Each structure stands twice: as structure tokens, then as C-alpha cells.
Amino acid sequence: MENIIWTWLEHENGELAESGLEILGEARKLGNSLKAQVQAFICGENTQEAAAQAIRYGADVIYTAGDSIFQAYCPEACLAALAQRAAQTPRIVLISGTRNGAGLAPRIATRFQWGYLANVVKVAPQEDGSLKINTETYQAKVNNTYIFSAKQTVVLVLQPGSIGVGKADKKRSGAVQLLEPLQEMRDRIEVVGFIKADPRSVSLNDAERVVAGGNGFRNQEEFGILQEFADALGAAVGSSKPIADKGWVPYNRLVGQSSGRRLAPDLFVSVGISGATHFVEGMKDSRLIMAINKDKGAPMMKEADLAVVGDLHEILPEVTRRIMALRGEGEGHEQ
Template sequence: MTRCENVWVAAEDASDYAALVAVARDLGACATAVWMGDEQGLDAVRGSGAGAVIHLAGGALVEDGAQVLAQLAAERTPDALLVAPTKRMRLLGACVAARRGACVMSDATSLSVDEEGALRAERMVYGGGAVTVERGVSAFVVAVPCAALLASKAAEAAEAPGAAGDAGASCAVETFAVQPGSSGIRLVERRAREVDAVNLSAARNIVSVGRGFAAEEDLALAYELARAVGAEVGCTRPVAEGSKWMARERYIGVSGAMLTPNLFIAVGVSGQVQHMVGATGAKVVVAVNKDKGAPVFKQADFGIVGDLYDVVPRLVAELER
């Protein structure tokens, strides 16, 4: 008898349910889908292969829905809640876990049930350099399967057509009203976030900017170099999230974009593994750093030890000659 017989799954996008249901099935569980979206999406969720659907209707905020879900979890004692690896679903999982005192297993590359019936998750750490194994010790566990795991399950689910549709036809839906503001957070206004439309993954060449740049206006040097080699400009996390000189969409690495460009030029970048893992797919890596001991040189095919304020203008001049 495992402790993973009754698993709830939640996603923002109805098309993500089939993969989550497949993960739950691999655990030997019957999946119940938790849906916070509209009626239109509900039909797709019903057809995802889940045995039942809990529809949280009427609440605009995840925090409000989480209140209702945590209460339901207390009454119905599911073994686990699997949430899709999106910001809102991570928030849902975290809020429910906090209310239920549950273990949270984040970004699991694999999920299984051990011989004692506990949920077991593997997760990559140190930028993919090692794997950690975690065991859920609470009666109710919240787990976040990583995007790669869900993508492989989605492919498997797509290869087995029919099963999901059959289950959806008879799938029961229970609707629970969510009271807006019940979590104590009031929605005042909705405004579209301004996003930088850059697609670094599609760029053939990348110039990556690090904290070696002393001032925001100096980034003009990086843009000049990028123009000279036909590159997009990306950055390290501190440049985006610390100094906020660039949009979040532009930072590269384990928690940002993972790239496979022809040419990756790291300028004023120390080369910590969390950043460089985003460039391991690059064909040629060039580094400019004034510290000859900087880790970036270990991964570079060509390295220039020097001050970027001296080196970059000279590189641009040479390239434009």
C-alpha cells in the first residue's frame, strides 16, 4: 500500500494536465485535477485523463484559491499535490503547503514512490553538476515536476490517444466558490507587464554582459560589440535582477535562458557555473575579463585578459575595419 494513491494536479494551462496526470499515474495514483480557470478550459481539463475535477471558481487571485484548496486538502487528505512549474502554480503549491505543513519538492526531474510508500524526488543542483534525492516525510506533499519531465510525459500521453478522452467523458466536476479577497489580499488593478520581446534562444551569437561593467551607460560598449558580430545581448543574473540594467528575459543560466549559439562572448563575466551552464551548448566561447584567474577562462575557447573598457572598443574597431 503506497501513500500515493490519491494525487491532485494543478496547472494554469488546460493542455498541461495530460502530462501531470501521466506523472500521477506513474506513481500508481488516481489523479484529481484542480482547475482555477474558466468554464471553457474546464472542458479540456475534463478530457485530460483525470478521474475527477475540482473547479475553484470565482477567485482572481491564486492566494484566494489556495485557501479553499488547503481546506479541501484537510478534509479529503490527498497524498500529494503536483503543480505545473509556472509562477502562479508554484505560488499555489507554496500557499497550500504552508497551510497544511507539507514538504515541498521543487523542480523534480523524476518522481517515484519508495519502498516505505513515501514520495521520492530527484532534482538537479549546482547548475546540473549533481543530483539531490529528496524524500517527502509529511502525510501530504507538494511537488513541482520540472518542465523537462512534463514535456516527456506530454509526448508519451500524445502517443497514446483515446485514453484521455474516454476518462474525460465521465469525469465528475465539483465546483467550489472562491471568495475574492478572502486571503486578505485585494486585487486593485490589472496591468499588462512590459516585457522585453528578445528571444535569446533564437540568436546565433550572444554577447553576455556581467558585473564587470561599472555603469549602465557603459552597456553601449556591449551593444556596439553585438552589432559588430551580429549578436543579441544577454547578461548575468545580477545585471538583470540586481542592478536591473536589463530585463529578466535577458539573463542567461540555470535560472534564466539556456542557449546554443554559434558564438558566446562573455564580457566582464566571472563565469560562475550558474551562468555558464546556459552557454554549454555554445560552439565557441570567448571571454574578456581583467582577472586571469576568473573561472570563465576554464570554459572559454579564446580568452582575452584585459580591461573591457580597453579591449571591447579595440575589438569593435578590428571587426569593423
């Protein structure tokens, strides 16, 4: 085993994703503590800027796999890229627990027969060289501690957002190396195109926009205006628990702690929802939160970046009409 830390970094439009910057910060910290080299893998075309960014955020060596196969996320191809460097067994593999990262990490552990831990929130090297690792489960209600010996390679999936992004160091230098073309993968996999997900059927976890309705709606028929609003916005519909309990939406549309998931869409709009902690737990990581409630003192209004006080029956149809008009699909065709 070599004194090396591997990371696998996601990027978009040539820039590293926030999850990648975060993982690099942690890798650098561990690298300094263990005197280990941080090696980062970036799969995709046009990754020069992402590679330079990775160096500024803590990587010593970047391996880029610039294959057209990476137009889409392809875990098998990423694994094949990593395998090119596997003659030097790393000590630790750090992967961010994004949807893609969480898919790749167990594949790495299985392929190379390395240890594996998910939901990691803290990694602390010990004096004897072992690693003390903390994970969280049951929505952070249970904290577990594991010790991995210094002799064992371990793949660690860090919870995105658990550490935060560190600072870039413009003076850092590093090496960038291009990996071999993945011909074998190209023979097996061809990206033929992309199909945009339908917000009506996409899982709430994957939706970029979510609008959720609560007890402010008086009956199921009325709840239909929320769907119209969601359609106009290109958003998925969710609900608070009373609505799911009444059967107006299936339970896979439930938002909150009972759903067992934390949503983090770009936009979350709550309509007629009071904002009980049970509900807020499931959506507070959303990037932008908007709340519509007739009670300005409702807890949800304090959670919101934009709080609109008023009757949802007046506000929703009007906002829907305006969005449709802006999109050129409504009667008004306003711009």
C-alpha cells in the same frame, strides 16, 4: 489521509499549459502505481475545454473554480479554492515548477502543514508505500534522494520539462465539479488591469524574447546597436560573460551557467557569441534560437534553429531597420 493525488493546472485561452499536461502524465503514472485517484484543480473562467483535456491526460476528478478573480494569477485565491477540498487530505500534491506553480506550492505546504520538496525530477513509490524522490540542484550537478513515509502528505514541485508530456487517451472519463464561489477573496482582491512589462527592465527569466551580445562587439558604444535591435524586437538584452565582466551590462543580464538560471524564452538571439558550453547551458531551453556570427563553424551556430553567417555590424542595423519598417515606425514604412 486519503489515497488521492492533487494537481493544480495552469491554462491559457481555455487550453491547458504544457506544464499541466506534463504534471498530469506523472500524476496518472503515480495514481496507477498507488491505486490513487487523481484530482485536478483548474482556476479560471471558461475552463470546460481545459477540464475535458485534463481528463484525457489522466485526471479522474476536476475541480474548477470559475471566478472572475482568476483573470490574473492569484495564489491566495487558488489556495482558497484548494482549501474547499482539504477535508480529504491528499497523499501527494504535484505542481509544475513554473513561476506561478513555484509560488503556489510552498503556500499549500505551509497552509496545511504538509511536507515540501522543490526541483523534483523523479518520484518512485516503494514497496512499503513510501516515496523515493529525486531532486536536482546546482543546475543538475547535484542529485539528492529523499524518502517520504507513506503516512506523510508531501507537496512536490516538478521541474518543468523533466518528464515530458504523455499521450492523451480519448476514451478516458472523469467527473467535473464546480467549487463554491470565492466571495471572501472577491471582497479582498480586485483585478484592475494589466501593465505590460518593459523589456528594458524585465528580468531575463520573465522575458519572452532575449537578444544577447558577446565579444563580437568591439566596444560599449557599439553594443548600443544591440539595444536598438532589442527595442525594435521588444526583447530584453542579455550578454555573455566577457561583456558583463567588462561592465557593459549589469550582472543580472548575464546568460550562462554562472548566472545560476536557465532561460527558456520564446525567442533567443545570440549576436557575436561563440557558444561556449558555459553560455549555452543558460539558454539552450529557448523555444527558438537564432545566432548571428561571422564564423559559421562557431558552436553557437550548431545550437541555433536559424544560423545567420555574417558581420553583425552589417546585419544588425539592417534587420533593425526592416523590423521598424514592418512595424510602421521606420523611415521606409514598408509593410
